[in-house]
Amino acid sequence: MSILQAIMIALFVYLAAIGSVVGNTLGWYSLGRPLVASFVVGVIMGDVPTAVTLGLLLQLANLGSVTPGGAVGWDLSYATYIGVAGALAFHVGDIAATTALMWAFSTVGGAIGVAMWNLNYALNLSVNRIAYQGAEEANPKKIAWANAGLGNIIGFVTRFIPALIILATTAVAGSQTGINISELIPQWLLIVLNTFGGMMAALGIGILLSFLIKEKWQFALVLFGFMLVVYFNLNMMAVAVLAMILAVLYYVAITQREQEEGGGRS
Numbered sequence: 001m002s003i004l005q006a007i008m009i010a011l012f013v014y015l016a017a018i019g020s021v022v023g024n025t026l027g028w029y030s031l032g033r034p035l036v037a038s039f040v041v042g043v044i045m046g047d048v049p050t051a052v053t054l055g056l057l058l059q060l061a062n063l064g065s066v067t068p069g070g071a072v073g074w075d076l077s078y079a080t081y082i083g084v085a086g087a088l089a090f091h092v093g094d095i096a097a098t099t100a101l102m103w104a105f106s107t108v109g110g111a112i113g114v115a116m117w118n119l120n121y122a123l124n125l126s127v128n129r130i131a132y133q134g135a136e137e138a139n140p141k142k143i144a145w146a147n148a149g150l151g152n153i154i155g156f157v158t159r160f161i162p163a164l165i166i167l168a169t170t171a172v173a174g175s176q177t178g179i180n181i182s183e184l185i186p187q188w189l190l191i192v193l194n195t196f197g198g199m200m201a202a203l204g205i206g207i208l209l210s211f212l213i214k215e216k217w218q219f220a221l222v223l224f225g226f227m228l229v230v231y232f233n234l235n236m237m238a239v240a241v242l243a244m245i246l247a248v249l250y251y252v253a254i255t256q257r258e259q260e261e262g263g264g265r266s
Contacts, residue, residue: 001045001089001171008044009085010164012037016077017120017159032077034058041084050091054084054102075113078159082109082166089171109166116158123154221246 016031018024030036038055042048058080083106091098127150134142173179213219225243228234234242 001085001167001175003168003172005044006085006164006167006172009041009081010160010167012040013078013081013163014156014160016081017155028077032080034062034076034080037077037080038084041081041088045085045088047088047091050095050098051084051088053095054087054099055080057099057102058083058106075110075117078113078116078163079106079110082106082112082163085167086171089175105170109163112162112166113159116162120154120158123158124151127151127154 012031016027016037018028031040034055035052038051038058039048041055042051045051058076062076083102083104086105086109087098087102090101127146130150131143131146134140134146209219209222213222221243225239228239228242229236
């Protein structure tokens with residue numbers, strides 16, 4: 001990894017944050033999602049297939065991830081950009097070792113991201129006071145300076161700079177010196193990290209299903225879809241179309257039954 005690549009990735013760590021210059025929709029909810037973030041890293045580092053493969057694992061692990069009230073248990077944006085970039089910097093063809101590195105880098109990145117997130121909140125308290133004073137004084141320039149100026153400066157300092165330091169001291173330094181971190185990690189630790197990553201993906205799917213499934217019998221639909229993909233070798237698009245057909249038929253059947261029951265009571 002070159003220092004220019006590290007700068008570009010660190011810049012996206014900043015742009016993918018809430019309150020960044022691109023806004024929440026394009027930033028946090030688009031650039032901050034693992035599949036999008038991993039694609040961006042892949043383009044910058046010239047290995048999109050491997051990057052997206054790694055990003056998919058992080059996406060699965062966080063399918064049910066929510067941030068109620070702005071509370072962040074793990075900074076997914078930080079974790080993805082740092083995790084995928086760090087892993088690609090030392091990728092030599094062994095996808096198992098690369099995946100283990102991705103989990104290691106993403107764990108460090110996500111933890112630091114949470115710390116920076118909380119620091120960002122704390123520093124923005126003074127910015128909110130300035131914006132409030134601007135509203136009281138009917139001063140739009142002061143309000144704009146607080147939001148578009150100071151708010152983004154704080155976001156840049158708490159996201160771009162730490163991300164660049166992490167990448168520069170690990171991925172860039174390792175690439176320049178020829179030291180491959182994956183070769184320094186014991187084999188047993190690689191196995192542990194990969195096993196942990198697989199459990200995280202299963203946990204993410206489980207959390208998502210806990211939101212979607214309302215009745216126990218609906219688990220049969222999940223198993224049916226799993227069987228179609230694994231044993232009948234159908235692709236995801238075919239299964240999705242079949243699921244849409246079943247959903248429409250189910251909706252029509254339920255609606256007709258409710259109408260018949262309503263007509264019978266009247």
